[in-house]
Amino acid sequence: MLSDLTAGALADAAARREFVSFAEVEAAALAQSPALNALEFLAPADHIKVIAEVKRASPSRGDLAAIADPAALARTYAANGASTISVLTEGRKFKGTLEDLRAVRAEVSVPVLRKDFIAEKYQILEARAAGADLVLLIVAALEQELLAELNEFALSLGLTVLVETHSREELHRALDIDAKLIGVNARNLSTFELDRELFASLVGEIPTDVIKVAESAVRDATDVQHYRDAGADVVLVGEALVTSDPAATLQSFLAV
Numbered sequence: 594m595l596s597d598l599t600a601g602a603l604a605d606a607a608a609r610r611e612f613v614s615f616a617e618v619e620a621a622a623l624a625q626s627p628a629l630n631a632l633e634f635l636a637p638a639d640h641i642k643v644i645a646e647v648k649r650a651s652p653s654r655g656d657l658a659a660i661a662d663p664a665a666l667a668r669t670y671a672a673n674g675a676s677t678i679s680v681l682t683e684g685r686k687f688k689g690t691l692e693d694l695r696a697v698r699a700e701v702s703v704p705v706l707r708k709d710f711i712a713e714k715y716q717i718l719e720a721r722a723a724g725a726d727l728v729l730l731i732v733a734a735l736e737q738e739l740l741a742e743l744n745e746f747a748l749s750l751g752l753t754v755l756v757e758t759h760s761r762e763e764l765h766r767a768l769d770i771d772a773k774l775i776g777v778n779a780r781n782l783s784t785f786e787l788d789r790e791l792f793a794s795l796v797g798e799i800p801t802d803v804i805k806v807a808e809s810a811v812r813d814a815t816d817v818q819h820y821r822d823a824g825a826d827v828v829l830v831g832e833a834l835v836t837s838d839p840a841a842t843l844q845s846f847l848a849v
């Protein structure tokens with residue numbers, strides 16, 4: 594599934610490149626005002642922080658929410674304490690678009706993450722050109738050399754990189770590229786199995802100067818508390834927010 598998602602995302606980027614060349618998207622990226630420093634927004638604090646996700650659908654759960662107005666949802670997230678907004682821009686399974694990202698960027702003043710299956714520089718330039726402040730790099734989807742190259746490229750554009758892991762070996766690959774924002778995803782992206790204990794089992798190996806993000810599988814405030822007790826600085830939440838009253842749900846998460 595993960596290699597299919599990545600191949601699909603690359604094919605879609607290649608189609609866009611027929612209309613917007615590498616040089617053109619690079620010029621658009623460089624013309625943007627500087628990216629927000631997401632590491633400051635997500636820095637450890639005396640309370641948990643939330644990356645709130647705009648997520649219409651997923652391969653594991655199908656349709657979740659129509660989200661006709663992603664900017665309005667992002668505004669609600671930001672007004673209720675989200676530290677960063679994640680926008681799923683993958684179109685085939687998540688029903689997202691880069692236009693969603695542009696709309697969210699124009700609406701909020703907190704950092705915006707392009708959440709997609711990134712495997713080439715063009716996609717990183719697209720993210721910056723659309724106003725993203727962060728990009729996601731999924732260790733499982735990338736050979737180490739490519740992971741390091743894309744990480745360096747994103748950093749050179751002023752982006753923050755959320756490096757996503759799902760095992761001890763992947764965590765050490767993230768540390769090898771000196772990642773400063775590391776996510777441990779409870780969801781196995783190939784089998785969709787959820788392991789809410791994975792974060793707790795790996796967090797002890799993450800240095801103190803790295804911001805620790807527990808990703809996926811948050812259903813309610815109890816799960817947020819569980820991740821917080823294990824040492825999470827940040828939780829990344831999609832489904833639980835888009836399938837409920839997002840303001841009330843977010844407030845309950847931030848109250849733990």
Ligand SMILES: O=C(O)c1ccccc1NCC(=O)[C@H](O)[C@H](O)COP(=O)(O)O
Binds near residue numbers: 783
């Ligand atoms: O959500 C999925 O089914 C999925 C399947 C395959 C690759 C990625 C997938 N999701 C991306 C994410 O990592 C989540 O959207 C994110 O962590 C939020 O998860 P949740 O709160 O469980 O919706």
